[in-house]
Amino acid sequence: MAGLTFKNVVKKYDQNVVVHDFNLEIKDKEFLVLVGPSGCGKTTTLRMIAGLEEITSGELYIGDRLVNDVAPKDRDIAMVFQSYALYPHMSVYENMAFGLKLRKIPKAEIERRVREAAHILDIEHLLERKPKALSGGQRQRVALGRAIVREPQVFLMDEPLSNLDAKLRVQMRAEISKLRHRLQTTVVYVTHDQTEAMTMGDRIVVMKDGYIHQVDTPMNLYNHPKNMFVAGFIGSPSMNFLKVKLVEEKGRLWLVNPAFHLPSIEERREALTPYVNKEIIFGIRPEAIYDDAAFLEANPDWVVDVHVDVLEPMGAEHYVYFSLNEENVIARLDATSQAKVLQRHKVAFDMNMARYFDMETQEVIHRPGYQTAY
Template identity: 60%
Template sequence: MAQVDLEKVTKVYDNKVVAVKEATLTVQDKEFVVLLGPSGCGKTTTLRMIAGLEEITSGTIKIDGKVVNDVEPKDRDIAMVFQNYALYPHMTVYENMAFGLKLRKFPKDEIERRVKEAAKILGIEQLLDRKPRQLSGGQRQRVAVGRAIVRNPKVFLFDEPLSNLDAKLRVQMKSELKKLHHRLNATIVYVTHDQVEAMTMANKIVVMKDGIIQQIGSPNEIYNMPANMFVAGFIGSPAMNFINATLVAENGGIWVKTTGFKVKVVKEHEQTLEKWIDKEVVFGIRPENIFDKLFAMAPQPENTIQGTVDVVEPLGSETLLHVTAGEDSLVAKVDPRTKAQEGEKIDLVFDMNTIHVFDKETQQAII
């Protein structure tokens, strides 16, 4: 397997649209890296440039230390799995999986060994004589993955491979791809717009927006230490609450003051926030870090607010509360035993150790 390096890779289309701007990224050998972002953020274009299916405008791409800017896709030793599976309808599963090896003039017995081995890994041995039209979506996806595995490439590239599957199959295929990664010790670059896929599968996540890499980090880093408001809002479900606020110095501490509440910053953050006192900022807190006071551990007046419940959404293992405090609206993910009723007041407790504060102008994280 191999390391993939992108150095200031840019793609500008003929109509002067910048699809990717100076992307710099290292995918380590055997790493599972996910390119994550909304539609049109440049993640698929980046993948296609690694594959050689898209010409780069400037910058350098290396695979296994070798510059591949001008190397044909077939000579890059990569295998790509597409969103629509791209199987040949007139060929059997066996023929689809064997096709690339036949083109490369592999011996017949070697082709058979590789196809059967891949089919066994993916649990599709009994499907080898079928045509794609006789398969379910999940089975077709396995065949597409199998066709990549038999090539034994240096790098696997996946372009939204699960987006055509139903929710149950997607969960199943997610864990299978993760297992496959461990089994093959493969270098994988995987594109998705689904943050749950990214968080559960990746060693490293690359968050993109408007062709620019916003942040690179482990799932925990991206979730707990987002670089800016875009990353903070894109990761997590429901999304992080963002509330316009002012930082004020009162009673020997620093407080976050909004139109609807005032909460005290923990000591560890005071030094960082000192120079932001009396300035407008954006206060961020995730719904899962807001608790119904009745079920909160050691609530204190300085981290408790009162609001009015607008909507109650019971989800079984948790309940979402949409609450208004002053002019501010927020969502709390609380204990399902909550007695909250729509239209009634509620006391909510913030976990102030988990808050985020952003520069209102640049939207970059302060803490």
């Protein structure tokens, strides 16, 4: 088992920089998730760890060993991919053993490892079957088994659940989380799915355009995003952003927009004061918007009258869409909500949950109560 260290790692294709000055320490036995939209550099980063992409500059360590020039086969890592290709003419046992045979591992040792991995993955009863006779979930387990038998220092997983249907994906998500506790190995996991990232990672690296935007625990990313991109990427539906002018009236700070006039809470005054009479971005999560009578009554200043454009009943809740000053806003309201499509409705923004961002830099203005994870 080993941790990983990136020191100023850069990856370029010709003059095109795809990973910029990547600095990160992944702890031994940590489950670290790289997440971001397509083209953000997460898979390239994973492939640099695997040795499948050369590092243009910087240093990469697995444990204490500098591996920039170490061949992929000598890095002691195992990979699991989205498309779990198996050898069709081999049994499950042979599929799991094949990689070890290539590495000239003694037969008895191969037998021990395959049996043990099969036991961990609960596929002992499938060992004699051919891949064609397996379900999608079972095949993915075999693919995991092929990685486990290597007993690597680090597991690299590149969107391993993307090919599975929604139900199986949820099931396998839990299986992998359970597995990592049993294996006690460092895992670097790539996904574009923020739900997967939030539910599985000890820490998450949010990337965009080859840059790390934030490295943090799932809850810190949700509660204390560093900038608008992270705030918008983590959470579903994503955070609403509204351009407002910050003004001081009657001793309070107000967020002013042609569609509303909302007070900022007193605790943010100090951080927001430099922005008085300037435009800033006001961020509010859909789940921080309420329409129940008690909340509206308790917080009359936070109430906004809106025109409901679309209403999506989701069962346990309703997604309600409306516009404020031509900006679309989504509210995640309780299923008991009385909101009706194409009618006016009163909602209240929980200003305790409001986030503020600098117009120019798009960085968050203040992160009250934020504590770094490590």
